Amino acid sequence: MNGPILFRNIGTLLSGDLAHPMLDATSVLVDGGVIREIGTEPDAETVIDLHGATLAPGFWDSHFHPYFGDYSPRQRVNGAVERTVVSGVTTLISAGAGHQPGMYLPSPTLPNVQAGSAGHGGDPRRARDARGTKALAITMTEAWRTERPSGVKCYAGTVFAEDGFVRDDFVDLAANGIRMLKFQRPISRIADAETYRSWAAELGLLVMTHTGNRSMTKDVASIRDSLRAIDPDIAGHVNGGPTPAPREAVDWLIDHGRAALELVFIGNLRVAAHVLRRAAERDELHRVILGSDLPGGTGVVPGAMLRTIQLLSHLSDVPVELLVCMATGNTARVHRLPGGLVAVGEPADLVAWDPVEASETDDFLDCVAYGDRAYPGLIMIDGVVVHHGNPLLLSPKRMPTIHRNAPALAAGSV
Known part of the structure; x- marks a missing residue:
């Protein structure tokens, strides 16, 4: 046309x-x-x-895990992105590329479908270092600039926090289009996490946390205390991915944090309803954004965004038209991007x-x-x-x- x-x-x-x-x-x-x-x-x-x-x-999925092209190795599925677009999603925000076989194997205590190679002499720590995560983030960003199944916009510039970063790494990441630092797995020291957070803020990167069943650092046992030290811009899947953080940590984020509160399809719906109700009581619905946290171990659900809106409308008194804003304009604003x-x-x-x-x-x-x-x-x-x-x-x-x-x-x- x-x-x-x-x-x-x-x-x-x-x-x-x-x-x-x-x-x-x-x-x-x-x-x-x-x-x-x-x-x-x-x-x-x-x-x-x-x-x-x-x-x-069009809906924005604020928590998507991209691979190379329209394929998910976690579920061995082709065409998931195209079917997601057909379901009304026009923009995807990467919550980090962690599904590359042989790259980001989980720890022995967090097994999943990718852990199989670790049983054949593979090291589950392989490539979980600053060099590997930086290289992957830049590669994914470049790949998704031109790879647009059904025209989708995928902002893939997210890097996982790992031990060993120096400030020059952050300068290089920012220069190569990386937009967000995500604390996904525990790094060793809370002092390093605070330093990373400071560098990210200085260079214009957003900071996101995996908000769930583990602390963000190995030297701090309390999930709440690790979240308080990092003070993220975005509390990823605050209702769990799929397991939520303890209620005290969730409530600290609502009452004292500055983070956008991300609710996802695969998470705990009771906790999602609690977060939504508390945000409404505080007149802070502008902090709530919606995502799927897919593809992943839960599966591939192209219609997850609409279904999340529908479920939240049934679990709360928030009108559907406001929930749509949380899946569109709120997400664009939080991520400092045009659209929505x-x-x-x-x-x-x-x-x-x-x-x-x-x-x-x-x-x-x-x-x-x-x-x-x-x-x-x-x-x-x-x-x-x-x-x-x-x-x-x-x-x-x-x-x-x-x-x-x-x-x-x-x-x-x-």
């Missing part, structure tokens, strides 16, 4: 912005991959008629949603709150329609129709 693209007859327009989650408009004009106008209907080369369906920002919003000047990453045929509901928000499955009828990334029609076998009630070279439609005469 060349030239301006006009979305018209939008039934509900979700913004991704907590301050104004729904916009009073029925049209959006896209040109050059960017949202140019909202609420107007100028002539356009292409008109996409939503017939009353919902238009929303329906606003003039933002990237045109948009999804048309509607209830599945035969649902008792007639609107996306009601459908999600009720518990039925909603389906995307059209997915756009950077102003390009990457999926249109019936990619998930079941059809939405109102399928968008595309009319090319139709200024008369744009003018409303048809």
Whole structure:
């Protein structure tokens, strides 16, 4: 499609912005991959008629574990990323690349599918050092700059904290596009963790923690104390990945930390509901972001983001339109990235949603709150329609129709 693209007859327009989650408009004009106008209907080369369906920002998965290309070695699955896009996700944030066979084997006390080679003479510590983790992070960043299955945006610049880093490593990482330092496995000393945190802040890297069943350093037994010392920008899977941290650590993050509070599909839903309720009580829903923590040992669930929104709507009093913001605009803002919003000047990453045929509901928000499955009828990334029609076998009630070279439609005469 060349030239301006006009979305018209939008039934509900979700913004991704907590301050104004729904916009009073029925049209959006896209040109050059960017949202140019909202609420107007100028002539356009292409008109996409939503017939009353919902238009929303594409979901952002704030906790994704990429490999090379569209393959997951943890589950030996091809096509997981493409199916995730088809399920309404347009942006992935890497929580670290830890699934490379032979690279990041777990410790003997944390076995998983990758540990098999350790039983054949492999060293489970192999490549778990500053040199190995740095090289992998830079390689992944370069690979995903151009590898975009179904047009997805994958921000893969995340490096795991390991013993042995010096400041020059952080300078090099920042120069090569690394955006985030993640404390994934325990490093040896809390003093080093605090130094890493300081270097990261100095050079503009975000800091994320694996928030779960272990301390971030070997010399501090308390999970809460290690989190307090690091004071992350993002508390990764605060509801567990899959096992959450003790309640005292979770509550410290809510009450005293500055971190964004990430809730993930594979985690503990009771803890997720607790975090969401506490954040709402503190008027701090802007701190909550959503992710899947997939692919991983739990499996591959392309529809995890929508399902997480749905489950949280059932476990809390937070309206669906605000939960959508936590999976879109909140994540973009926390990660200091463009997108996640329906606003003039933002990237045109948009999804048309509607209830599945035969649902008792007639609107996306009601459908999600009720518990039925909603389906995307059209997915756009950077102003390009990457999926249109019936990619998930079941059809939405109102399928968008595309009319090319139709200024008369744009003018409303048809």
